[in-house]
Amino acid sequence: KQEVTQIPAALSVPEGENLVLNCSFTDSAIYNLQWFRQDPGKGLTSLLLIQSSQREQTSGRLNASLDKSSGRSTLYIAASQPGDSATYLCAVYPQGGSEKLVFGKGTKLTVNP
Amino acid sequence: GAGVSQSPSNKVTEKGKDVELRCDPISGHTALYWYRQSLGQGLEFLIYFQGNSAPDKSGLPSDRFSAERTGGSVSTLTIQRTQQEDSAVYLCASNRGMRGEQYFGPGTRLTVT
Numbered sequence: 476k477q478e479v480t481q482i483p484a485a486l487s488v489p490e491g492e493n494l495v496l497n498c499s500f501t502d503s504a505i506y507n508l509q510w511f512r513q514d515p516g517k518g519l520t521s522l523l524l525i526q527s528s529q530r531e532q533t534s535g536r537l538n539a540s541l542d543k544s545s546g547r548s549t550l551y552i553a554a555s556q557p558g559d560s561a562t563y564l565c566a567v568y569p570q571g572g573s574e575k576l577v578f579g580k581g582t583k584l585t586v587n588p
Numbered sequence: 589g590a591g592v593s594q595s596p597s598n599k600v601t602e603k604g605k606d607v608e609l610r611c612d613p614i615s616g617h618t619a620l621y622w623y624r625q626s627l628g629q630g631l632e633f634l635i636y637f638q639g640n641s642a643p644d645k646s647g648l649p650s651d652r653f654s655a656e657r658t659g660g661s662v663s664t665l666t667i668q669r670t671q672q673e674d675s676a677v678y679l680c681a682s683n684r685g686m687r688g689e690q691y692f693g694p695g696t697r698l699t700v701t
Contacts, residue, residue, distance in 0.1 A: 506687050518592075518679055519692040564631070568687040574619065574638065575647070576690060578631040 477502045477569045481579035488555055489587050496550040496582045498565035503543045506568040509576065510539050510550050512561040519564065522550070527570075555586045590614065592693035594680050600699045601670055609665045609696045613682030620663050621690065622655060626676040634678075637663065638685055670700045 478501045488494050498508070507526045511519040523532045523539045525548070531540040538551040548565055562583045566576040593612045601607050613620050622634040633647040637657045648654070652671075657663040667674055677697050681690040 509689060511692075516697075518594075518694040519681075521689055521691060524689045566631075574636055574644065574685075574687055575621075575633045576631075580630040 477505075477567060477577045479565060479567060479577050479579035481563075481565060481582050483582060484580070485583040485585070487585040487587060490555060490557060492555050492586075493551070493553050494555055494584070496552070496563050496584070498548040498550070498579055500546045500548075500567050500577075502569065503546050504570035505543060506570055508539075508541055508548050508565060508567045510537075510548075511564045511566065513564060513581070514561050522563075552584075555584075557586050557588050560584055560586050592680055592682055592691055594678075594693040594696050596696060597694065598697045598699075600701060603672060603700055604669055606666065606668045607670055607698065609667075609678050609698070611663045611665070611680030611682075611693060613661065613663070613680070614691055617682035617684055617691075618660070619683050619685040619688075620657060621681040622663070622665050623679045623681065624676045625679060625695070631679065634665070667698075670698075672700050674698060675700045 480499045482497055505527055509524045510522040513519050523534055525532045525541045536553040541548045562581040564581040566578040595610045618639045620637045624632045635655045636644040652668045655665045677695045679692055679695045681692045683690045
């Protein structure tokens, strides 16, 4: 059974710092991986989707990498801003026929001005 | 374009009553998902619809939960005889299928008193 873990559960950094959020999954046989952010009381906003054949994806100040063999993905946020404060979730589509995303519990990021 | 919409945004109901939650996916998206997010927990998959195929109901926690999707578009999640443990945020997502990028609605916060 695929399990997704995100450590740490919470992270607090000063504004301007570059930071890395971690995601690990137990079964390396994944179809793709998606990163989301969730603001308090809101739904999830898709940030990046990495296909299993890709090693990274970039969008603005965000860069997500994928290492399937080690079961890890990282989300790099450059020059963090208070507006980046949110919970960040990663999720994987397992290989095979499953259409269900398996989610981690998220990392709650606070960027202090 | 319009994103995924859900209604109501908040619902307070008494234990034992039935509730209906509605999801309107992005136009043209053939796949629709329901998830549940309880306080301090990760996202829990409930049910998945893809086109005209039989839905994947494997995540529904009990037979009090049911969902339908009419005309391949709007979906309704029904919870009968609500219990306090049903209190959670219910999230809907849609995509073009084929394990593509999922787009989420803002959620319905259900409180059972």
